[in-house]
Amino acid sequence: MKILTGNDLKSGAVTWWTGVEWSLHVEDAVDVGDNADTVLAREQAARRVTGAYAIDAARDEAGIRPAHIKERIRALGPTVRPDLTLKPADPNAGQWVI
C-alpha cells in the first residue's frame, strides 16, 4: 500500500494522511493508491502539511508498517529516547523499527 507522511507546518510534528486529515499515528494512515500526487499537491497548497511524500507500507497484525526503517522511526520517535516516542510506556517499542 501507498501511504502519505509529512510534517505539520506550524508544529513540525510528523503526520500521516487518514483520507480526511493528518494524524499523529501511523496506524490511522490509509492507502492512497494512485492519488498520492493529487493529495500531496492539494494538502501542501492548503498549508495543512509540509515536506510531505508518499511511501510504501504494509498492513500486518500490529497495524501499518512503513517499508523503510526511516519512516518507522518517524512513526515512533527516536529509538534512543523512548521517553520522547509516541509509546513512552513501552520499553521495547524500539524493537518495532528494526
Place this chain on the structure above:
Amino acid sequence: MTQVQFRFRSDEPVADPGVTVDSFAGQTNAAAVRLEPGDEARDLLPHLDRLRLVEVNFPVFGDGRGYSSARILREAGYTGELRAVGEVLVDQIAYMRRCGFDAFAPEVPLDPADAEAAFSRYAEVYQPTTDGRAAIWAKRHG
C-alpha cells in the same frame, strides 16, 4: 521582456533587450547585453564605454554567480544600468542591491510592501561593496 518593477536610476531606460555576450562582441552598436550565470563578466570590460544596460539573469535563485558578475562590473567602473532578471525573489533583492544592481525585473512581480521592507531592513552593513554604503568598521574607526 519582463517588466522592470524597481529602478533606482533617473536616466532614460534602454528600450532594447540585451543581446547575448557572444553576439555583443560582434555588434558594435549594441548598448545592452544579457549575462547568463556561466558568462565571463570580464569579457565586457573592454566595452564599458558603450554599454548602458547589463541584464544579469538568475534562471534559478540559488545560482549565485550573478552576484559576482555584478560586483566585477561595478568594481571595473561600470555606471550604466545593472538589472536583475529571472527568478528574483524578495529575500534576495537586498543582497543584489548591495552587489550593484539598480534595477529589478522579477519574472513574478514582488509584493511592493515586502520589497520595500527588504530594501530597508538592515540599516548598517559589515562589508563595503561598491554601493556606497560605509561598512560598520569604517564607522567604528571614522
Place this chain on the structure above:
Amino acid sequence: MGDLMYKYDQYDQAMVDARVAEFRDQVRRRLDGHLAEEAFRPLRLMNGLYLQLHAYMLRVAIPYGTLSSAQMRMLGHIADKYDRGYGHFTTRQNIQYNWIKLEEAPDILADLASVEMHAIQTSGNCIRNTTSDQYAGAAADELVDPRPYAELIRQWSTFHPEFSYLPRKFKMAVIASDTDRAAMRLHDIGIQIVRNAAGDLGAAFYVGGGMGRTPMIAPCINSFVPLDQFITYAEACLRVYNRHGRRDNKYKARIKILVHELGKDEYTRQVEAEFAHLLSQNIEPPLAELERIKAQFVDPPFETGLSDELDRSDPDFALWVDNNTVAHKAPGYAVAVISLKPVGAIPGDASADQIRVMADLAERYSFDELRVTHAQNIVLPHVRKADLYALWQVLDANGLATANLDQIGDIIACPGLDYCTLANARSIPVAQQISQRMAAKEQEIGELKLKISGCINACGHHHAGHIGILGVDRKGVENYQLLLGGSEGADCSLGQITGPGFDENGIVDAVERVTDRYLGERQPGERFLDTYRRIGMAPFKEAIYG
C-alpha cells in the same frame, strides 16, 4: 557578556535584532501562504532551521565555540521553554534543538539576541559559523589567541551579499598553534595564524579540505598573508569559488572539488589574480578594527604565586585530573574538559539542568567562560588547580565527571537516523553499545578517537577517526563500515575502509577485535594510531575477518 570575550556594540546588536524581525516576517509569510516551501526553505536554513525527521530542528551558532555563563544559561532556558529539556552539542561547536515549532522560532531568535547570540548562517549554501581551537586563550602552546581573527571573519561573512548563494555550504576554521585541535585542514578554508622570519604575524591559508563523500586534506595555498590583507584574501578565495565551483552536481559542488579539478596551482593562480584586483577595492578592515576586537579577548586576572600541587588522595578525582585536564599557560591553572560522554549515553546531549550546572560552574570557577569542542564536549578554560576538586565533585554529582577525554568512550557521533532525514543508519545506538562494551578496557587502551557518521555526509567525522564507523543502507537494513587510521590533527590523515561491513552487533565485535589486536601489538608509549601506522592494516584485517 563575559568580561573576557567579544561584546556586541550597537551595530552588532542592531544586526541580530534586524535579523529577528526579518525572520519573524518570513515565518509570517510562510504561515499565511505568501511564501511557498521551496522559497522559504533556503531562508529558514540560513537561520539554522531544518525540517528534520521528527520536527523542526534549530541550530544555534556558537561563534568559535565560546560562551559566557549567561549565554549558556539561555541555552538551557531555550531547551526547557521551547524544546524537550535538552540540547545536542555538535561537531561544529554549535548546539541543536530537535523539537522546535515553526511558530515559536522567531521568539527563540529574540531570546538569543538578548544575550548576543543568533542562528545566522548555521545552514544553507553560505559561509557557516567559524570554528576555532577550544583551548584558545588558555593553551600553553598557542602563538596568539585565534578568536579575534575568527570574530573578524564572523562579521565579514555575516550577510555577505556576494556569498550567500554559493554552490554549496562553506566552513572555515582558525587556529594559532601547531597542535591542530580544530581539524583545520578538513575545512573549506583553514587558517593558521603564524609568525614569519621577520617576526610579523600573518595567516596561512589552507583551501579545499573537507570530509563528506570525497574526503580531502586541504593544501596550503599561501603560507603567509599579512594581517592587513587577510579578509581581502578570503574574499578572493570565495569569489573564485562562487564563480567557478560546480553547480551541476551537488555532490561535486564543494570547493575541495574545484581545487582538486583545477589543481592547487591553477586555483591559487586564480585566487592571486583576484586578490591583486581586490586590493584596489579597499575592502579590508583597518588593523585598528582587529585591535579593537583583540582588546576584548583579554587574559583573565590570573592570580600569581599559585601552587601546581594537587591533593590526589581520591583516586576517581586523580583519574579525572589525569584524563580530562589540559596544560594551561598560567601557573596554578588548568583547562578542565567536561565529558558529555558518560558510558552508554548519547554523545553531545546535555539536559537543561546540566547546561545550567555548567553555566554556574563557569561563573564560579572559570571567569564566566565556557567552550564547546568539536568533539562534543564542554571546556572550562581557566580553572585554578586548587578549585579542581570542588569542581569535580559538582560535576560528579551531575553525571558530568566521566574521565574519558580522547579515549574510546569519548565518541563523536552525529544524530544519525534517530533524528536526521539525511541519515542512512543510526549512529547513537552504535556509540552507546561500543561505549558500554569497551568501558572496562578504556583506561588500558589510552588515547583512541572513535568517530561515527550515519551517512556519507560525515557529520560524525568518521574519515578522521583513529577508528571510524560509517553507517550505510544496505537494501533497507542498517550496515556499518569500519575505517582505521584517520586523524584530524596536525598529522592529518584519512581512514581506510577495512573491508565488508557489519550489522550493529558485528561492528561492536569488530571494534573490540581491533583494540585487542592493538593491545597485543603495541610497543611502549604507542597510541593506537601509532601502532596502526607502524604495522598497517593487514594485522587488523586478520583480527576482524580471520
